[in-house]
Amino acid sequence: MQFHIVTPYGVIYQDAIQQVTLPTTTGYITVCEHHAPLVSVLAPGEVTIYKDGYTVGLAVSGGMIEVRTSGEVFMMADTAERAEHIDIERAEEKHKRAEELLAQVHNIEDVEFARMQAALEKELARIRVGKKYKNLPLQ
Amino acid sequence: MALSTKTIKTRISSVKNTKKITKAMEMVAAAKMRKAVEAALSTRMYAELSLELLKTLSQTQEVESKLLASRPVRRVLLVLITSNRGLCGSFNANIFKYSKNLLQKTKVLGTSKDTETGKEILSEDFAVDVYGIGKRSALFAKRNNVQLVAVDEALGDKPPIEAVTALTNELIQLYTSKKYDKVILAFTHYKSSLLQVVKTRQLLPVSRIDIEKMLSELPDQETDAVAPLPLDTYILEPDEPTIIETILPRLLDTSLYEALLESAASEHSARMVAMKNATEAAGDMINALTLEYNKARQAGITKEIAEISGGAAALE
Numbered sequence: 183m184q185f186h187i188v189t190p191y192g193v194i195y196q197d198a199i200q201q202v203t204l205p206t207t208t209g210y211i212t213v214c215e216h217h218a219p220l221v222s223v224l225a226p227g228e229v230t231i232y233k234d235g236y237t238v239g240l241a242v243s244g245g246m247i248e249v250r251t252s253g254e255v256f257m258m259a260d261t262a263e264r265a266e267h268i269d270i271e272r273a274e275e276k277h278k279r280a281e282e283l284l285a286q287v288h289n290i291e292d293v294e295f296a297r298m299q300a301a302l303e304k305e306l307a308r309i310r311v312g313k314k315y316k317n318l319p320l321q
Numbered sequence: 322m323a324l325s326t327k328t329i330k331t332r333i334s335s336v337k338n339t340k341k342i343t344k345a346m347e348m349v350a351a352a353k354m355r356k357a358v359e360a361a362l363s364t365r366m367y368a369e370l371s372l373e374l375l376k377t378l379s380q381t382q383e384v385e386s387k388l389l390a391s392r393p394v395r396r397v398l399l400v401l402i403t404s405n406r407g408l409c410g411s412f413n414a415n416i417f418k419y420s421k422n423l424l425q426k427t428k429v430l431g432t433s434k435d436t437e438t439g440k441e442i443l444s445e446d447f448a449v450d451v452y453g454i455g456k457r458s459a460l461f462a463k464r465n466n467v468q469l470v471a472v473d474e475a476l477g478d479k480p481p482i483e484a485v486t487a488l489t490n491e492l493i494q495l496y497t498s499k500k501y502d503k504v505i506l507a508f509t510h511y512k513s514s515l516l517q518v519v520k521t522r523q524l525l526p527v528s529r530i531d532i533e534k535m536l537s538e539l540p541d542q543e544t545d546a547v548a549p550l551p552l553d554t555y556i557l558e559p560d561e562p563t564i565i566e567t568i569l570p571r572l573l574d575t576s577l578y579e580a581l582l583e584s585a586a587s588e589h590s591a592r593m594v595a596m597k598n599a600t601e602a603a604g605d606m607i608n609a610l611t612l613e614y615n616k617a618r619q620a621g622i623t624k625e626i627a628e629i630s631g632g633a634a635a636l637e
Contacts, residue, residue, distance in 0.1 A: 188370055190364045190574070192363030193366060207563075208558055219555045220555065220556045221374065221378070221555055221558070223558070245567075256370055258367060258374075258571070260482060
């Protein structure tokens with residue numbers, strides 16, 4: 183099936199694949215060939231693409247997923263990053279920074295809090311995907 | 322001899338230095354413009370997909386959202402995209418002129434559509450505030466005596482989408498808290514490197530027409546047109562309201578992001594043209610000064626010879 187990952191920065195991935203596992207707000211789902219048409223909300227996390235016996239890992243940070251009647255799958259992600267492009271050290275630093283900010287500020291506005299939490303989740307997902315790709319221990 | 326050769330020489334070298342700077346600025350602007358145009362293009366597919374999805378969803382049933390609901394206009398927020406720096410020709414002047422006209426157009430600003438009946442309501446009495454992007458927007462607020470709510474100068478040529486999202490959230494909050502009943506965006510549309518047009522777009526309440534307009538205005542790029550899909554068979558997870566609530570802010574993000582990139586491209590191309598003119602003017606000036614310099618030098622030589630031959634004639 184045709185799989186596209188599109189972000190505001192452009193098309194990140196576009197290929198014919200066998201199946202894909204992706205995070206939605208209600209949990210991880212796997213989309214195989216001939217999946218019923220579906221629209222769902224993406225959560226920050228890890229996307230695993232299975233193609234011809236090998237897998238491709240990506241970190242995404244929220245968005246939408248649409249499976250069309252034609253069998254095409256479109257993922258509209260806010261950001262998407264290939265596992266091999268993730269700089270784990272920098273991701274960890276950002277994660278730490280986000281945690282610090284969340285911990286020290288109690289009286290920030292809800293909007294700000296939500297934004298920071300989203301950033302935290304995004305960085306966590308990136309670290310997980312990056313480490314998995316480099317076969318590092320997850321903790 | 323009107324000017325001494327030395328003063329002319331200093332002037333020539335100072336004009337030469339200016340020319341070097343304007344030339345460098347021209348080239349930098351050209352490179353930045355290309356990047357901004359490219360980035361604006363890459364948002365296209367994302368915007369199209371989200372819009373299609375919204376369309377499909379609204380086919381099955383009437384879509385309801387706080388961001389779609391329109392209400393009588395009492396306060397309007399004008400988001401004005403200007404540049405941070407000067408030396409960009411008439412870029413800022415154009416957007417100021419356009420926005421000033423817009424302030425007079427009560428019909429455009431004051432119209433709202435009743436969500437239930439679909440009738441247009443025109444309110445005559447409303448206030449306009451400005452939300453500035455880029456330092457120069459302060460100038461507009463000062464000149465036209467409108468209130469400047471905030472100035473965002475951190476969004477540069479290629480803002481990260483997170484920064485745009487933060488801005489969208491702020492605007493959404495201002496709208497849903499009923500502080501403003503309409504949010505309008507004024508930006509510069511990049512047509513070509515020589516032609517930029519100021520445009521407006523209604524950000525909130527979200528109107529489908531405006532988003533479609535935005536797509537048609539995007540620079541051309543081959544896109545595989547997808548036929549409208551029969552929709553009842555879709556599985557919606559978790560449910561339609563959640564999906565709508567997710568997709569609408571993203572459409573706004575894209576719309577704003579694209580306007581920012583277009584404005585950046587316009588700013589750079591305006592600067593490029595202005596700097597090109599300046600470089601040419603400097604070249605002309607150097608030629609004129611060189612001519613003057615040569616004349617002055619020749620006059621000096623002639624004078625010296627005249628003095629020598631005058632002195633020799635006096636000895637005889």
